[in-house]
Amino acid sequence: MPPAAYQGRALDVDQDFYRRLAGDDGRELVDAFEVPIRSGRAWRVPAGHLCRLKTVGGPQVGDLNLWNAADPRERFWAARTRQLQRAHVSTFDRLWSTLPFLRPLATITADTLENYGEDDEGGRVHDLLGTRCDPYVNRMLTGEDFDFHCHSNLVRAVAPFGLTEFDVHDVLNVFQCTGLNDEDRYFMKACPARPGDHFEFFAELDLLCALSTCPGGDLSIPLWGPGARDPIDVCHPIGVEVFKPRDALLDGRREPERAAYRGLHGVRLPEWGA
Template sequence: MANVEAAYRSGEGSKLAINKEFYGSLIQGKAKRTLVETVKVPMRSGIAWKVPAGHVFRIRVSDGPQVGDFNMWNLHDPRERMWASRTRQLQRAHVSTYDRLWSTLPFLRPMATIIEDTLADYGKDEDGGRVHDLLGTRCDPYINYLLTGEDFDFHCHSNLVRAVLPYGLTEFDVHDVLNVFQCTGLNEDDQYFMKPCPAKKGDYLEFFAEIDLLCAMSCCPGGDLSVDFLGRDGVDPLSTCHPLEVEIYKLEEDALAGWEQPKSPAYKGAHGMKSPTIDWAEVKREL
């Protein structure tokens, strides 16, 4: 198959190019860091946490293989949130080291950058599966009822809803996810498939926070996805479920020399409408 060039190119000189030397210098063992908080994500549940800009957070497999469904917002304005589909276009459908998670319009800027991934060598398996996907989204009680006719409350969507309620967010703020540690792909009929999670105890995916973040994650009730995640084969995946853990680190100031929080594109048009130009930065300040 021909290697068709990407629509959005990140080569030298591109606005999508990343300073690998800087981000590579932030990993453990290269920059001094201090653990400031450890967040436990209970089995079959969800939790939310804050990460200040310039900090690092690590999503870690603390017990056994487990998939996590991850959401992210601007801590100060939840209208700016992770945009899975644009990230797929600007980065790739399965993310890893040096990929960035981008925010929704009109903000459109990197919210977090992946700086280390212990599963980076997994690559592409014999079925075309890869890890950490943006192809699919969270399981939810609506699709469960559609397919089985039964109510089940503890899907990832429901876990994320409960996780963000203490922060003033609602079900309408929960959005398409990054499926951390999940192995997925597209079959010959261009249909989404999932495989058992390849992560082992101690594996992690580590991010650098580009802005102040509110993050949330669900420990998927499907566990490691080694059995049917909706229980349609009569097997409850409870035995395949484990908790996850998040570690938040503060970096020494010297490690951040020259780094600045990313800015949104300076588009000042009005989308072709015959009205005065809108200064979105001013609108956001007034709100």
């Protein structure tokens, strides 16, 4: 197999640091709530804190967006993360931000599904291949309107924070199992998560997070085409917990700096007074 296209020391991760954070028994729970089925919620995670997403009553896919809480122009960049890390992310992978910032917003510290690997049909979990379901595609495929797709859930979730539909972006599909079939086309299959499974990340910056509990639930029922029906019976909430690690574990830690490039992309400024 060819090697990964993107390589370099800038992609190295201090695994021991994140392993210590994941194993911290002295962490303090500072926030906890559930995102009900077919809904969305946004919340803040301070820099240096951990955020855990967990399945509660059964398997459930969640669509995650991230922003720099101080400047939401900087937000999660799914496509570049897919190139720099993997198409399906897990422990020690980082979630990168958009240009011109290009730095890790978060680093994954724990994933109870990390050993799922690739199944017999080529499926893997925690997907960056696809994006959120939305009412525009639904109308195009079915001729019907439905207001509780992940895109709409996220739009409603971020509105109290002054953001709009234009701020919602391509997602990390947490707990979602996907791949590419023999025709190189995207497929989704039933979520393998079970109650108590979790996905945890460390906030490298002050983050605004938003999560939608997908109206497709665990995706065991087709949303479009033959066999499609309302999958509400396989929908479950997702739990969210935010933890503050012990201060000693963060000694010497620095927030990642934005990309060093400060050029003008070859544009020349006028020389006034020349």
